[in-house]
Amino acid sequence: MYFEDDDVLGGTPKSRFLDIVFHANRNVVEGELENIMEWMAALELIIEQKCGLDVEKEVQQVLYDESKKKELENKLNSLYIEYMGKILSQSE
Secondary structure, eight states, rough: OOOOTTSSTTTOOHHHHHHHHHSSSSHHHHHHHHHHHHHHHHHHIIIIIIIOOOHHHHHHHTTOOGGHHHHHHHHHHHHHHHHHHHHHHHOO
């Protein structure tokens, strides 16, 4: 999925996410950021313990592999949208 600044969202998923983070209730944002960090920590533990992989090395390979750039961008946009929704749903 390709986003430009004039899309329905009024910007890219990243720019909209950052707008929401900077303007939403601080407690809500703090809670969601804590959830994101816990999720990342759990994923790292799973990768290390169940797969026996070097997480840093694996992440670097994905980040710098041009053949995975579009897939990574799509996943990143999806996560921005998901967490925007979580923050907004708690801010009502």
